Amino acid sequence: MTIKPQQGTPGSAGALAPVEPALIVKLLVRPLTRILNPLIIRLAGRRHFHMAAQIRHIGRRSGRPYITPAGARLHGEVIMIPLTFGNQSDWSRNVAVAGGCSIRLAGRDYQASQPEFLGRDQAKELIRPMFSPLERASFRLLGIRQFMLLHTVPASS
Numbered sequence: 001m002t003i004k005p006q007q008g009t010p011g012s013a014g015a016l017a018p019v020e021p022a023l024i025v026k027l028l029v030r031p032l033t034r035i036l037n038p039l040i041i042r043l044a045g046r047r048h049f050h051m052a053a054q055i056r057h058i059g060r061r062s063g064r065p066y067i068t069p070a071g072a073r074l075h076g077e078v079i080m081i082p083l084t085f086g087n088q089s090d091w092s093r094n095v096a097v098a099g100g101c102s103i104r105l106a107g108r109d110y111q112a113s114q115p116e117f118l119g120r121d122q123a124k125e126l127i128r129p130m131f132s133p134l135e136r137a138s139f140r141l142l143g144i145r146q147f148m149l150l151h152t153v154p155a156s157s
Helices: 023-043 090-098 120-127 133-142
Strands: 053-058 065-070 073-075 078-082 100-105 108-119 146-154
Touching: 023 065, 023 133, 053 078, 053 090, 065 090, 078 120, 090 100, 090 108, 090 146, 100 146, 108 120, 120 133, 120 146
Parallel strands: none
Antiparallel strands: 053 065, 053 100, 073 078, 078 146, 100 108, 108 146
16 A cells, blocks of 8 residues: 655655644543543553553654653554644654654554654555554544554564
């Protein structure tokens, strides 16, 4: 399958059109995230906690290391992350500018590179084997319109 990334992804010309989070995410999910993130960060990336991975990235302005929990799935050498907060979230912009990040997913560490932003239609065939029907329905409910695709290689032990 050939993937055509949206304009503005690393390696393509033009500016990336901002994708903001849906209203339900702004009103309900964002306030809950501020409360639940400290707990989820501790659980994310663990072997039996498939709800979230740890995205480890460097701040594009501060240079500080950050860990952000995000839903992510691996299929072959590709990781797909639904962008609940759109492509303007700090972590997604940091990963895009840096050209990659490291990810702890299901108890295993990966180096991820070549981030690409994909629209829902572009990602459709890729997310089908990665996410359950219930998860895909929740993407529609939450108004998730964009995904980040990363190419991975297992980090050396």
